[in-house]
Amino acid sequence: NAGVTQTPKFQVLKTGQSMTLQCAQDMNHEYMSWYRQDPGMGLRLIHYSVGAGITDQGEVPNGYNVSRSTTEDFPLRLLSAAPSQTSVYFCASSFGTGAHYEQYFGPGTRLTVT
Amino acid sequence: DQQVKQNSPSLSVQEGRISILNCDYTNSMFDYFLWYKKYPAEGPTFLISISSIKDKNEDGRFTVFLNKSAKHLSLHIVPSQPGDSAVYFCAARVRPDQNGNHDMRFGAGTRLTVKP
Numbered sequence: 627n628a629g630v631t632q633t634p635k636f637q638v639l640k641t642g643q644s645m646t647l648q649c650a651q652d653m654n655h656e657y658m659s660w661y662r663q664d665p666g667m668g669l670r671l672i673h674y675s676v677g678a679g680i681t682d683q684g685e686v687p688n689g690y691n692v693s694r695s696t697t698e699d700f701p702l703r704l705l706s707a708a709p710s711q712t713s714v715y716f717c718a719s720s721f722g723t724g725a726h727y728e729q730y731f732g733p734g735t736r737l738t739v740t
Numbered sequence: 741d742q743q744v745k746q747n748s749p750s751l752s753v754q755e756g757r758i759s760i761l762n763c764d765y766t767n768s769m770f771d772y773f774l775w776y777k778k779y780p781a782e783g784p785t786f787l788i789s790i791s792s793i794k795d796k797n798e799d800g801r802f803t804v805f806l807n808k809s810a811k812h813l814s815l816h817i818v819p820s821q822p823g824d825s826a827v828y829f830c831a832a833r834v835r836p837d838q839n840g841n842h843d844m845r846f847g848a849g850t851r852l853t854v855k856p
Contacts, residue, residue, distance in 0.1 A: 630783070659844070661846075666749075666848055667848060668744070668746075668829060668846040668847050668848040668849055669784070669829065669831075669846040670846070671843060671844050671845070674841075674844075676839070676840045676841060682841050684843060684844070685843065685845070716783050716784070718783070727772055727774070727789065727833060728774065728786035728789060729784075729786065729844075730786070731776075731783030731784045731785070732783050733781070733782055733783050734781075734782075734783055
């Protein structure tokens with residue numbers, strides 16, 4: 627199993643540009659989520675999905691869109707990039723709301739918006 | 741509003757000794773607490789979790805303690821090894837609603853350094 631994969635690893639955008647961060651998992655996990663990590667802030671939940679066709683907002687959803695058309699993929703879209711979105715983005719997946727609820731994280735995408 | 745707080749940004753211990761990482765929370769709706777470990781340029785990896793109905797969970801060298809009245813949890817690593825040097829995140833899950841929707845909150849992390 628490849629686990630959770632994210633592309634690209636690094637990206638530089640200009641203010642106002644749009645892009646999609648890709649996330650895929652091959653573990654047949656129901657639950658997938660996107661986080662951003664900023665210095666001194668830990669990880670903050672952007673959006674999550676409890677299954678194909680279902681998404682919901684997390685703690686910091688503004689400026690981001692998601693969709694979940696398949697169990698495997700959960701792309702994160704930045705509609706109009708802003709410098710405040712400079713961060714490291716992590717995608718994660720888990721079996722769902724099971725008793726152990728551990729999430730498997732991808733390696734991250736480092737995004738810089740100039 | 742940071743609902744999960746790790747007040748120590750860093751901790752340094754000697755190899756073989758105990759490492760104690762602390763975490764405080766404010767939201768009474770958290771039903772699971774988890775610890776993740778993160779190395780540079782990698783995603784976090786799961787270490788250990790505890791349900792809000794328990795007060796201790798042990799897995800090898802790692803033990804998590806939960807004090808609900810104080811809204812405090814801690815991770816004990818005994819004995820500490822140089823390979824444990826990493827950033828440790830405390831996380832908490834908000835109890836899911838009837839649709840299974842839930843939120844996750846993370847602390848800011850504590851950088852542990854274990855000296856040989």
